[in-house]
Amino acid sequence: MTATLPNQAHPEQAQLEQARPRQARLAEFLPYLLSVTSNAVSDRIADEYRARFGLKIPEWRVMAVLGDMGPQTQRELVVATRMDKVAVNRACKVLEERGLVARSPNESDGRSHHLELTPAGRGVHGEIMPIALDMEHRLFDALDAEERLQFRAQLARLFERVNSL
Numbered sequence: 001m002t003a004t005l006p007n008q009a010h011p012e013q014a015q016l017e018q019a020r021p022r023q024a025r026l027a028e029f030l031p032y033l034l035s036v037t038s039n040a041v042s043d044r045i046a047d048e049y050r051a052r053f054g055l056k057i058p059e060w061r062v063m064a065v066l067g068d069m070g071p072q073t074q075r076e077l078v079v080a081t082r083m084d085k086v087a088v089n090r091a092c093k094v095l096e097e098r099g100l101v102a103r104s105p106n107e108s109d110g111r112s113h114h115l116e117l118t119p120a121g122r123g124v125h126g127e128i129m130p131i132a133l134d135m136e137h138r139l140f141d142a143l144d145a146e147e148r149l150q151f152r153a154q155l156a157r158l159f160e161r162v163n164s165l
Contacts, residue, residue, distance in 0.1 A: 034158075045135045049128045058083055058091040060128065063100065063117065067125040071116035073106055100124055 026032050046057045055063070061081045066072060069080065077088045092115055095101035100121035103113045117125060140148055 041139060044139065045132055048131050048135055052131075053124055053128060055124075055128075056091070056094075058087045059094055062088060062091045062095060062115075063121060063125050063128075064132075066101065066115060066117045067122070067129070071104070071114040073109070073112045073114060075112065077115070095121065 042057055046055075046060065049055055049060055058081075061083065062077055065077060065080045072080065074085065074088055074092060077083075077092070078085050081088060083091075092101060092103075096103060096115075099118055101115050102118045103115055106112045106114050140151075143151060
């Protein structure tokens with residue numbers, strides 16, 4: 001006895017299903033899957049540095065960008081982190097209060113300031129990066145080297161596509 005797909009058993013049913021729009025199940029909706037997976041990965045990494053350094057995800061994202069890109073304005077941080085300006089503003093205030101980030105005038109635009117890691121902020125950044133990279137290794141060890149390369153390339157293509165739409 002051969003197995004049949006659900007639509008093959010009743011051709012009339014298959015035609016009806018093709019004629020009406022398919023209701024997308026949330027569990028199959030790729031943007032949702034991408035979002036919850038991204039949040040799960042961020043949460044897992046955040047567990048590591050939250051306990052040791054008392055940083056929340058937005059604060060670490062701001063620190064990570066400043067550590068990677070150097071001084072940035074809050075507007076530049078909003079773009080780089082893809083977080084809303086209120087979350088970036090709050091994160092910057094917390095980091096400033098903790099002495100991890102310093103604010104300096106933006107000579108090219110008097111209405112904004114540059115933010116950069118302080119020596120203490122660079123020290124925390126330097127301690128967190130190995131933790132984050134180790135967690136990245138442990139998480140993505142589920143994929144072989146070729147799959148990781150393909151995954152990076154696919155994410156880059158999706159990111160380009162989002163920006164082009």
